[in-house]
Amino acid sequence: MRRPLLAATATIATAVALAALGGSPALAAPPTASGQAASSTAARTSPTKPGARPVFVFAVRGGSVVKVRTTGGAATTVAPVEDGYVIDRAGDVFTYDAAAGVVREYPASGSASFPVITDAPGGTDPQLDAEGNGYLRFGDQVVRYPLDSRPTGVVASLPTGTDDVVVAPDGSVLAFSGGFGTEQVTTFPPGGGTPNVRAIGSGYQATIDTPEVDSRGAIYHYSINSGASGNRFYEKIALDGTVTPIGTHLSYEAGALGPQGFSLFETASWCAAPSLAGPHPCVPDHRATTLTRYALDGTATTVPVSGYTVPDNGAQGSISVGSDNAVYVATSTGLLKYAATGGAPTVLLRGAVSSPHVVTP
Incomplete structure (x- = not known):
């Protein structure tokens, strides 16, 4: 199933997210016999070390990528969304124009944007690995655009019927x-x-x-x-x-994977689908009451929360988790931040936002 538009990151401890671009992809730059993609170049620069750089959270608002400090304050417009965007761990934003085949970098420093890939039309699912190498899907192939001197080339010929494709932090490509x-x-x-x-x-x-x-x-x-x-x-x-269950499976749930584990919002109760089709004693209550973090080793920590209504679809693509386990939720009314300790959220942005992604040193 195609994902909603998501931001992605080159954070070592978490898989990058997918950006669904819609339509049926075609291989616009077919691979040569050597396995390199024809006429594809990638003048990439290595991600800057974040150091003491302030921590930001990015989101889509009104057709643009904006960023705001995780502590609050005014938002800054960074770039147009185009057909998808990804973010490296330095906070540099890369947008993809599928029709033109151009990937453009918007440096975290605020300096002028510039193209880093100029001839890769027709791709989908832009992603980054932990090193900052770029990936695009062209039909049944995935092409890697290295940030160093390695050649651009096809790194995965996908099985028939592949739906989701995930680039893992180490650069492995997983086809489902x-x-x-x-x-x-x-x-x-x-x-x-x-x-x-x-x-x-x-x-x-x-x-x-x-x-x-x-x-x-x-x-x-x-x-x-x-x-x-x-x-x-x-x-x-x-x-x-x-296979290990996450959550009770008897509540409305919404969650996302972060560097330290999986964070999950749950409601106090749940109504099965048949009860929603007609009169029934069960009344749906979508208000989240708990936030549980499942560490990578499986250890679970639960805290109470308030102020978030969990949608039916699990809010796919609407939640991002920082390395400090703070959770950011994009809603139709604003961008919410929940501290790892739970409680009521801090509103970082007001108005409809989507596709959040937090960048943490």
Whole structure:
């Protein structure tokens, strides 16, 4: 299933997010016999070390990428959204114009923007790995645009029926394909070599959806139960295939993966889908009451929260988690920040916003 437009980062401890650009992608720059993409160049610069740089959170508002300090203050317009954007760990913003085939960098310093890729039309799903290398999907192939002297080239020839593609922090490309009962993930190693194919599956009657990958290789996914309940929930799938539930699966849930683990909002109760279709004693209550952080080792810490209404769809692409475990939520009324200790949120931006991403040194 295609993801909503998301910001992505080159943070070592978390998988980068996908940006759904819509339409059916075509291979605009077919690979040559050597495996390099024809007529593709990438004059990339290495990400700046963040050092003492102030911490910012980015979001989309009114067709533009804006940033605001995580402590609040006035927002700054950074760039037009174009067909997708990603952010490196230095806070540099890269936008992608699929029709023109141009990736443009907007430096964190505020200096003038400039093109870093000029001839890559027709791509989708721009992503970055932890080093800051760029990736674009062209139909059934993924092309890497290195920031160093390595050649641009195809790093993954995707299996038939590939839906989601995730670039892991180490540069591995994970392709998710298949349907209920036949899901599999094909992992293409960052240095090349034989892809690893393994069957994966949800612990319930559901398919793998909107996956994320942590620094240990575990997969986190959101799913909709195929049974009568229509329940929506999150799970973690370890490298050995072990499936671990995230949350109770009996509440309205919304969450995202951060550098230190997965953060999940839950409501106090939940109504199964049939009860929503007509008169029933169950009355839906979408108000989040708890925020639980599931550390990478599985340890769970829960704190009470208020002030957030969890949507039916799990708020995919609307939550970002910082390395300090603060959680940022984009809503139709503003950008909310929840401290790791929970409680009521701080409103950083007012008005409709989407696709948040926090940059933390």
